Amino acid sequence: xxxxxxxxxxxxxxxxxxxxxxxxxxxxxxxxxxxxxxxxxxxxxxxxxxxxxxxxxxxxxxxxxxxxxxxxxxxxxxxxxxxxxxxxxxxxxxxxxxxxxxxxxxxxxxxxxxxxxxxxxxxxxxxxxxxxxxxxxxxxxxxxxxxxxxxxxxxxxxxxxxxxxxxxxxxxxxxxxxxxxxxxxx
Numbered sequence: 001x002x003x004x005x006x007x008x009x010x011x012x013x014x015x016x017x018x019x020x021x022x023x024x025x026x027x028x029x030x031x032x033x034x035x036x037x038x039x040x041x042x043x044x045x046x047x048x049x050x051x052x053x054x055x056x057x058x059x060x061x062x063x064x065x066x067x068x069x070x071x072x073x074x075x076x077x078x079x080x081x082x083x084x085x086x087x088x089x090x091x092x093x094x095x096x097x098x099x100x101x102x103x104x105x106x107x108x109x110x111x112x113x114x115x116x117x118x119x120x121x122x123x124x125x126x127x128x129x130x131x132x133x134x135x136x137x138x139x140x141x142x143x144x145x146x147x148x149x150x151x152x153x154x155x156x157x158x159x160x161x162x163x164x165x166x167x168x169x170x171x172x173x174x175x176x177x178x179x180x181x182x183x184x185x186x
Contacts, residue, residue, distance in 0.1 A: 025065065030087035032068075032099040038082040044073035044100035048168045049117065049134060049161065053093045056177035060093025063123060068097050070117040075103035101136070107146050114141035114148065121173070130183045134161050134171045151182050158182050 032039050033046060049068070053061040065088055072081030085097050104112040114135055121130040135142055137160050142148055148156060158181040161169035173181045 025088050032085050047101045050096040051171040053173045062091050064089040065122040066095040067120040070102040073103045075105045114139045114145040
């Protein structure tokens, strides 16, 4: 019962971003290389990462927040490079980041992880965020990457971004159903 004793308390579903995440959406955060940002003037290969997020029926997810985490071009997370970005999907379910291509990240022993970015998806109706990785087609280290190699070979393609013009990489994400993107438990 409530404090007043007149109504029972009803639990509500938790949502990681709720319907109000747009209040913390800062469109400039999708451009990690903006002139007034922490990475202004950093050297490296300038790239655009983009894609379309769809549900199990192929309908665009137009109300999502996508966060990007990545290493710097040297493969480090602890340098001067600020490897975090955030953007909203548009009416077509598209996301887009401007950044520098990450380098190989040191893994256990003498191994390296292939260049990649981690994408975290938030939306109404998701009780927990979804986490996936974006790898780059044609990277020699993809064959040895310790995380990518835990994914069945038939599904690895859902994590591989393809070139779409000079300096532009596309990774479309499907939330469920045929061709569902691989999501990681973290």
